Structures are given as structure tokens and as C-alpha cells.
Amino acid sequence: MLIARPFTSAAIKLHPFDCGEPELNEWLARYAGQSEKKDNVRTTLLLDEEAQRVAGYFSMRTFELSAADGESALGRRRRYPAPAMLLARLAVDKDYQGGGVGKLLLVDALQRLLAAADNIGFEIIVVHALHEDAACFYLKHGFRRFLDHQLSLFLTTNDLRATFASTGPH
């Protein structure tokens, strides 16, 4: 059974995590713990309780979109930066890819952002995809590309509410 849990250093030591992207593997192994302690990034692990290993993870933090990037995403002139949230990383171990785990993680992350939006103001959720393949995964799940950054994608908080309003309660 897969279960979402807050990051712990003990959980990531159970079994090496390998999503096929060295940068994302190394970040989890070496930096997620420090970032967690500093309240810099919050990481959620999806644990396979039977196999005692991490099936996937995502990490999120606050973000500020410059007025120019906000204009590129939202398509209207902006004088001020836009408060945002960053889906900083999302990865699934190779042994679990293609089985719906990525979608499970993304829906979990978006539900947490939806809940946060009741108490914290932010206009937009941003993700910087590592490559076009990852960008396609986000496009498939409702994200849109920035006009002038092909690998940066976004979902407005309004889009987020509409998505969950049409797919059921959060």
C-alpha cells in the first residue's frame, strides 16, 4: 500500500531512490533533509509500506513570479510580481513509473495547494520541467506553458479550484 508521509531522513535511507534523473535522486538523498530543517522546501514522500521504500516524492515552496513572467503566463500586463507556489520537484522511482503513481503525487500536491489557498494568497502554481517529456506530463494534467519559456508551466489558482470543483470534493 502506498501512503503519503512527511519527509523523514530515516525513510529515504530504507532503499536507494532512482527515478532515472540523477539531479532529482541526489537532491532527495543529499539536500531534502537540510531544506526541510530550514523550512525552505517541504517534501512529501509516497512510501510503499510493504516494500519499505520510497515510491515517489514531491517538494513545494513559495515563489514569486516577476511582473514580466507573470505577464508571459497570464497574458495580461502586470505592474507587480505575482505571489506563487512552486512545485519544485516531483519524481517517481523507475520501479513504479507508468502505474499511476506520478498522477497520484500530482493530485496530492494540488490538493494540498488547494487547501493552502484558503489561508494563503497566491495566484499561480509554477513548475519548471527538467525536459520536454516531463513538460508533457504536466500539460496532460492541465498545466499550460509560459509563452516564452517552453519548460516552465503554470496553473492558476482559479484553474486549480475549477479542476477540483469539476472532479469532486477536495
Ligand SMILES: CC(C)(COP(=O)(O)OP(=O)(O)OC[C@H]1O[C@@H](n2cnc3c(N)ncnc32)[C@H](O)[C@@H]1OP(=O)(O)O)[C@@H](O)C(=O)NCCC(=O)NCCS
Ligand atoms: C514524469 C513522471 C513523474 C511520471 O510519473 P508516472 O508514474 O510514470 O506517470 P503515471 O503513470 O502516473 O501517468 C499518469 C498519466 O500521465 C501520462 N504520462 C506519464 N508520463 C508522461 C509523459 N512523459 N508525457 C505525457 N504523458 C505522460 C500517463 O500516460 C498517464 O495518463 P493516463 O492517466 O491517461 O493513463 C515520472 O516518469 C518520473 O518521475 N520521471 C523522472 C523524473 C522526472 O522527469 N520528473 C519530472 C521533473 S520536472
